[in-house]
Amino acid sequence: MGDLYLDLEYDEKYCPDCDTVKSLYQFSKNISNSGGVRGICRECDTNRSRKYRTERDADPIKRARYLAYMKEYHAAKKQEVAV
Numbered sequence: 001m002g003d004l005y006l007d008l009e010y011d012e013k014y015c016p017d018c019d020t021v022k023s024l025y026q027f028s029k030n031i032s033n034s035g036g037v038r039g040i041c042r043e044c045d046t047n048r049s050r051k052y053r054t055e056r057d058a059d060p061i062k063r064a065r066y067l068a069y070m071k072e073y074h075a076a077k078k079q080e081v082a083v
């Protein structure tokens with residue numbers, strides 16, 4: 001009876017990004033999410049971050065903002081350690 005639940009191959013999830021029902025294996029795990037997996041599949045996740053990064057690097061304003069953010073982030077981290 002319990003074996004059925006162990007076989008994740010039968011667990012499927014709908015990805016709204018590519019409009020496809022895929023196996024749970026094709027979704028990245030996300031502990032903070034109630035379902036335990038990310039809302040979009042790995043493929044779309046990769047595509048999204050790649051697209052985001054490409055767009056960001058192509059836009060000098062976005063890129064400068066990102067670099068400023070990273071600088072601030074690391075400065076804040078350093079301060080945390082110092083205190």
Ligand SMILES: [Zn+2]
Nearest residue numbers: 015018041044
């Ligand atoms: Zn997808």
